[in-house]
Amino acid sequence: xxxxxxxxxxxxxxxxxxxxxxxxxxxxxxxxxxxxxxxxxxxxxxxxxxxxxxxxxxxxxxxxxxxxxxxxxxxxxxxxxxxxxxxxxxxxxxxxxxxxxxxxxxxxxxxxxxxxxxxxxxxxxxxxxxxxxxxxxxxxxxxxxxxxxxxxxxxxxxxxxxxxxxxxxxxxxxxxxxxxxxxxxxxxxxxxxxxxxxxxxxxxxxxxxxxxxxxxxxxxxxxxxxxxxxxxxxxxxxxxxxxxxxxxxxxxxxxxxxxxxxxxxxxxxx
Amino acid sequence: xxxxxxxxxxxxxxxxxxxxxxxxxxxxxxxxxxxxxxxxxxxxxxxxxxxxxxxxxxxxxxxxxxxxxxxxxxxxxxxxxxxxxxxxxxxxxxxxxxxxxxxxxxxxxxxxxxxxxxxxxxxxxxxxxxxxxxxxxxxxxxxxxxxxxxxxxxxxxxxxxxxxxxxxxxxxxxxxxxxxxxxxxxxxxxxxxxxxxxxxxxxxxxxxxxxxxxxxxxxxxxxxxxxxxxxxxxxxxxxxxxxxxxxxxxxxxx
Numbered sequence: 001x002x003x004x005x006x007x008x009x010x011x012x013x014x015x016x017x018x019x020x021x022x023x024x025x026x027x028x029x030x031x032x033x034x035x036x037x038x039x040x041x042x043x044x045x046x047x048x049x050x051x052x053x054x055x056x057x058x059x060x061x062x063x064x065x066x067x068x069x070x071x072x073x074x075x076x077x078x079x080x081x082x083x084x085x086x087x088x089x090x091x092x093x094x095x096x097x098x099x100x101x102x103x104x105x106x107x108x109x110x111x112x113x114x115x116x117x118x119x120x121x122x123x124x125x126x127x128x129x130x131x132x133x134x135x136x137x138x139x140x141x142x143x144x145x146x147x148x149x150x151x152x153x154x155x156x157x158x159x160x161x162x163x164x165x166x167x168x169x170x171x172x173x174x175x176x177x178x179x180x181x182x183x184x185x186x187x188x189x190x191x192x193x194x195x196x197x198x199x200x201x202x203x204x205x206x207x208x209x210x211x212x213x214x215x216x217x218x219x220x221x222x223x224x225x226x227x228x229x230x231x232x233x234x235x236x237x238x239x240x241x242x243x244x245x246x247x248x249x250x251x252x253x254x255x256x257x258x259x260x261x262x263x264x265x266x267x268x269x270x
Numbered sequence: 271x272x273x274x275x276x277x278x279x280x281x282x283x284x285x286x287x288x289x290x291x292x293x294x295x296x297x298x299x300x301x302x303x304x305x306x307x308x309x310x311x312x313x314x315x316x317x318x319x320x321x322x323x324x325x326x327x328x329x330x331x332x333x334x335x336x337x338x339x340x341x342x343x344x345x346x347x348x349x350x351x352x353x354x355x356x357x358x359x360x361x362x363x364x365x366x367x368x369x370x371x372x373x374x375x376x377x378x379x380x381x382x383x384x385x386x387x388x389x390x391x392x393x394x395x396x397x398x399x400x401x402x403x404x405x406x407x408x409x410x411x412x413x414x415x416x417x418x419x420x421x422x423x424x425x426x427x428x429x430x431x432x433x434x435x436x437x438x439x440x441x442x443x444x445x446x447x448x449x450x451x452x453x454x455x456x457x458x459x460x461x462x463x464x465x466x467x468x469x470x471x472x473x474x475x476x477x478x479x480x481x482x483x484x485x486x487x488x489x490x491x492x493x494x495x496x497x498x499x500x501x502x503x504x505x506x507x508x509x510x511x512x513x514x515x516x517x518x519x520x521x522x523x524x
Contacts, residue, residue: 015406138366139366140365140366140367160366161364164364164365164366164408165364167408168360168408209360209361212356212358212361213361213364215320215325215356215361216354216356216361216362216364217364217374218325218349219323219325219349219353219354220349220374220375220378220422220423220426221346221349221350221375221378221379221426222374222378223378227374227377227378228370228373228377229369229370229373229377229383229386229387229390230370
């Protein structure tokens with residue numbers, strides 16, 4: 001199977017999971033979007049050497065994982081795949097920042113390694129939160145939630161159509177690649193030259209398709225606004241979800257962890 | 271109901287690069303008629319269809335739906351009465367679920383929510399696919415997609431259905447279901463297709479388009495019997511009207 005069709009299956013897997021109906025799935029997309037955003041801001045706002053403070057943040061993705069019954073290995077596979085980008089960004093740190101920061105037993109650890117681990121942790125946190133948002137909400141509801149939160153409709157529609165037609169685009173691309181492979185006898189086509197033609201064909205086709213879709217939309221009375229029958233409902237569950245996570249984030253952002261630890265020590269002393 | 275009459279009056283269209291696509295088309299179709307548009311590739315069938323709901327506007331001459339000329343100002347009205355089913359269903363199904371797709375047109379018409387729901391469900395029931403309403407359109411089979419695409423148009427309760435190659439790419443069973451569906455409609459139907467066997471079953475009248483002109487306009491039976499005309503327009507009589515090659519071979523031997 002080609003790489004492209006693997007991605008294709010991957011995305012449709014995610015969409016299928018978004019169709020489940022756990023407690024988290026049923027929440028209004030807006031509250032999940034808000035909490036994910038605040039979570040991301042919290043995670044990236046920590047000092048880059050502050051490893052310990054990041055630990056409590058894992059509560060949020062773990063909570064979603066368990067409450068939404070998403071398989072742990074499924075999420076891990078996606079994370080490992082995406083981690084290459086974070087790895088490339090972070091790996092230079094140990095080379096530049098060689099000053100010893102702490103000792104693990106008798107092994108000196110440099111500031112570079114600490115910040116590298118910090119980057120990887122933050123990546124794991126934010127990427128898993130984003131993936132979990134996707135698998136519990138689905139692209140369509142995310143875009144509608146964004147719209148309801150005041151994001152301009154032009155952006156929302158771009159996002160929505162991207163997710164809708166990505167399937168067809170990968171499908172068309174894999175057909176082109178297969179047709180090229182069938183005529184290139186084990187060699188990589190004619191290298192870059194044929195690749196550029198392939199991409200321009202793909203571009204022209206997408207362009208045509210976009211035009212056809214637009215005509216089809218106009219034929220059914222589209223005038224620049226997407227409407228939908230399904231309504232979002234912000235109830236008690238949404239308020240509790242949002243407020244308790246906000247409290248949680250604020251508490252642990254402003255030294256909540258050290259407070260908890262000192263409280264624990266005090267309790268032990270008395 | 272003569273107010274749903276469709277008239278093309280000396281309709282011409284040329285592309286921005288000045289090549290002529292349609293050249294002085296005249297016809298008149300009354301309510302409830304089922305009319306086929308046939309012709310070789312590039313003859314102008316699809317271009318003509320696009321004029322029915324103003325996706326393209328005439329360069330000269332006029333298209334009238336129920337005596338209302340198709341112009342920029344009348345588009346909103348025209349598009350409610352002429353439903354267009356496109357050749358590639360993926361172009362027509364762009365929403366996240368089947369139901370949302372079928373509700374798209376009625377919602378844009380500004381109908382109340384209950385009415386939108388009623389129409390969408392009725393349209394899906396008509397094409398026999400109400401059970402798929404919560405599915406995602408891109409996971410469906412070609413035949414299902416085509417029927418959903420028809421439902422998206424039916425939900426707007428149009429008087430006229432214009433279809434571009436409705437049977438292309440369907441397996442025999444899906445094609446058979448489509449033919450049954452098309453025959454059951456009471457709308458005025460205008461169908462552009464190369465599937466002449468389908469047309470023989472669904473349409474009682476046929477317009478032959480050649481080089482942007484209507485070269486014949488008669489009952490389907492008469493058109494398909496005129497082999498000379500068909501040949502001139504790069505067409506062939508439908509298989510069901512050709513003599514069976516196996517039988518004729520047997521006859522020769524016998």
